[in-house]
Amino acid sequence: MKKTKYILCWGLAFSEERDMKRLGNYAKDGWFLEKLTPFGYRLKRGKPQQIEYSLDYQNNPDQEYFLFFKETGWFHVCSIGEEIHIFQAPSGTKPIYSDxxxxxxxxxxxxxxxxxxxxxxxxxxxxxxxxxxxxxxxxxxxxxxxxxxxxxxxxxxxxxxxxxxxxxxxxxxxxxxxxxx
Structure with a gap:
């Protein structure tokens, strides 16, 4: 059985919500975001879970930035460069941006x-x-x-x-x- 899978990204500026929801659906089937690739996402096989993904933009974040998200239940998964960061949390966790x-x-x-x-x-x-x-x-x-x-x-x-x-x-x-x- 394959341990990694690649899926296309439709462009974070255009379909951020759709892509994050799609990644959550893949997690229900046991496929979890491992890293971002130039045109998509690399997923790895794991135990199916109910999780959500969220994206944030922060230029050159420090440890305090990531600690803040961790304390609110969001765990850093991967980043693109020093500006785009994807987090995951169990389903039902308060969204990163709620207003x-x-x-x-x-x-x-x-x-x-x-x-x-x-x-x-x-x-x-x-x-x-x-x-x-x-x-x-x-x-x-x-x-x-x-x-x-x-x-x-x-x-x-x-x-x-x-x-x-x-x-x-x-x-x-x-x-x-x-x-x-």
Whole structure:
């Protein structure tokens, strides 16, 4: 029998709640989150349990951060870098974020962080498109046109992988604010 299994992540910015619920359902069948992989989750085989998973964003957390969660019943499972952390707790444990204002803070903090990449990527992509499609060869030196040809693909990729999550967090924040009214 297999001892590990890989499942896809639909993008934490887009389907955090769905993915955490899905991981909880896998735990009922005896598959537990072991670590995050570039495009998903690696699960390990164990004894079926009723547990919940929750995600938090905290840049460069200290021991006090993890101790706080442990004292409230949430145990650290794994992290992506020094910013995204997944916790687990027995079903029925009080959620990490139980009110709208703390959820809004969580997503706003992550939105600000990812916007540091998304906004420059947007500007660079637009600038490269402008240089490529300007049709003004006499005004644009040839070297700038060549540089924009090289930069347009990586800048567009950076824009997609940062801009779409940034938009997802924006919509989550708006929905939470609307629901709290």
């Amino acid at each position: 709208q204002s703390t959820k809004i803070e969580k997503y706003a903090r992550e939105q600000r962080q990812i916007a540091k990449v998304a906004f420059p990527a947007l500007l660079l992509t637009l600038f490269c498109f402008f240089l490529k499609g300007s049709g003004l060869p006499s005004l644009v030196p040839k070297i700038l046109g060549q540089i924009s040809s090289v930069l347009i693909i990586p800048s567009f990729i950076a824009l997609v992988f940062s801009g779409l999550p940034c938009l997802a967090y924006t919509f989550k924040i708006r929905k939470l604010k609307k629901d709290s009214i």
